[in-house]
Amino acid sequence: MRLTLRIWRQKDPSVKGTMVTYKLDDISPDMSFLEMLDVLNERLIMDGDDPVAFDHDCREGICGMCGVMINGKAHGGEHTTTCQLHMRSFKDGDTIDVEPWRASPFPVIKDLAVDRRAFDRIIQAGGYISVPTGTAPEAHSTPVPKKDSDAAFDAATCIGCGACVAACPNASSMLFTAAKVTHLGLLPQGQPERYDRVVNMVTQQDLEGFGGCTNIGECSASCPKGISMETISRLNHDLLGALRAGVKPKS
Amino acid sequence: MTVTTSGQRRTPKVAKTNSVVKKVVMAVSGIIMILYLIAHMIGNLHAFQGAQAYNDYATWLRTFGEPALPKRTILTVIEVVLTVSVLAHMWAAFSLWYQAKRARPVGYVTKKAMAQSYASRTMRWGGVIILAFIVYHLLDMTTGTVNLAADKSEPFDRLVASFTNPWVTAFYVIALVLLGMHLRHGIWSATQTLGQSNRRRERTVNAAATSLSVLLIAGFLVVPLAIAIGALR
Numbered sequence: 001m002r003l004t005l006r007i008w009r010q011k012d013p014s015v016k017g018t019m020v021t022y023k024l025d026d027i028s029p030d031m032s033f034l035e036m037l038d039v040l041n042e043r044l045i046m047d048g049d050d051p052v053a054f055d056h057d058c059r060e061g062i063c064g065m066c067g068v069m070i071n072g073k074a075h076g077g078e079h080t081t082t083c084q085l086h087m088r089s090f091k092d093g094d095t096i097d098v099e100p101w102r103a104s105p106f107p108v109i110k111d112l113a114v115d116r117r118a119f120d121r122i123i124q125a126g127g128y129i130s131v132p133t134g135t136a137p138e139a140h141s142t143p144v145p146k147k148d149s150d151a152a153f154d155a156a157t158c159i160g161c162g163a164c165v166a167a168c169p170n171a172s173s174m175l176f177t178a179a180k181v182t183h184l185g186l187l188p189q190g191q192p193e194r195y196d197r198v199v200n201m202v203t204q205q206d207l208e209g210f211g212g213c214t215n216i217g218e219c220s221a222s223c224p225k226g227i228s229m230e231t232i233s234r235l236n237h238d239l240l241g242a243l244r245a246g247v248k249p250k251s
Numbered sequence: 252m253t254v255t256t257s258g259q260r261r262t263p264k265v266a267k268t269n270s271v272v273k274k275v276v277m278a279v280s281g282i283i284m285i286l287y288l289i290a291h292m293i294g295n296l297h298a299f300q301g302a303q304a305y306n307d308y309a310t311w312l313r314t315f316g317e318p319a320l321p322k323r324t325i326l327t328v329i330e331v332v333l334t335v336s337v338l339a340h341m342w343a344a345f346s347l348w349y350q351a352k353r354a355r356p357v358g359y360v361t362k363k364a365m366a367q368s369y370a371s372r373t374m375r376w377g378g379v380i381i382l383a384f385i386v387y388h389l390l391d392m393t394t395g396t397v398n399l400a401a402d403k404s405e406p407f408d409r410l411v412a413s414f415t416n417p418w419v420t421a422f423y424v425i426a427l428v429l430l431g432m433h434l435r436h437g438i439w440s441a442t443q444t445l446g447q448s449n450r451r452r453e454r455t456v457n458a459a460a461t462s463l464s465v466l467l468i469a470g471f472l473v474v475p476l477a478i479a480i481g482a483l484r
Contacts (some may be wrong), residue, residue, distance in 0.1 A: 072363035171354035211354035212270035221366035237446025
């Protein structure tokens, strides 16, 4: 395959970036998108140029590290992660625009790599349950209805890649936070901290500077794990309950 | 070495109010306005009973509850509730708009939509246009300031004077269709915001939002269109 790539190049956060055009020949349709970038980087290194910086780790669609805007769609819009997107999804001679996630809480570190620690801080604000560590308890001692465990599992498949924020016209992290709130809030172990969790996580996402949700649905449509808009409704429901109960965010 | 600034240090002023609370304000004020719109639409249909019935209805609104209640009691209550709702709705909207602008200062070179509807995309500017329309509508039908009918006209005269003018009718039709789209996304969005939607209900909620908006706007449109084509004078 012959491709024309237009990639966002930005040396560091202090300088302005720009789209740079690269031409690639001889790309196999069986390559993953990241392997295609590897081929480009090898050539750039051989030529003595600076390789394109991009995040990646497991390359099997479960870690959530890789994630770029491909032709204006998060992860290329194929309901998978960038690493699991294959070049057969493109046509010979295509021009592909590659950009980093755009949101002020996700500042660009270099080229396509962004700092997503804002998500870690949202998790720290409430995306956990407080239990003593030790031997795993007997699973049957806490019954969970099948319906709840299925819905909680669906929400738990969120890998925190940030595609929801990147795709959202408001740059809102609502789907991410809602997935965590739903995942823990549906299980018995999540009940003691249920109200504190939702208030603190929403407060933290506002503090990070994410936009507000307007229920457009771009997030869910762009999510490689197909997290449903239902989780957002659940978060809102929990938040209203928490506010009625007078729960205040921790300072 | 790469130094990145944490989002925390740039604590935005907008974050003082919880973004979900803003949405709740938006949803509740929106629901109040929808309830009003339903009553307004049904009231308008009095036009089909003739000029006399229409003008009597307008008088009844002003004299409702007399002599137990002073003149214009019910209208004043409606006006106050609506003004508060509009202001609350606008505050929430502009505040979230500003928050969204700050959340993405650098836009994409290429951005394609995956799911967003035209209605959801036009909520903000559509809302601004609807506000401008409401101001015009009040000057036209309530105060008569920009109306083409003579001074001291009856409500029905103002109706006929405006909708026999094709430009005014066209403006009303465009504004009402915009309002319909605004309601279409707004009803769905309010259901989400108030935590009443789920995967099973999603289709029902969306179908209800569409049918309510279409019915409401159709109800509003029949009066100006009937006058415009000369079926109602």
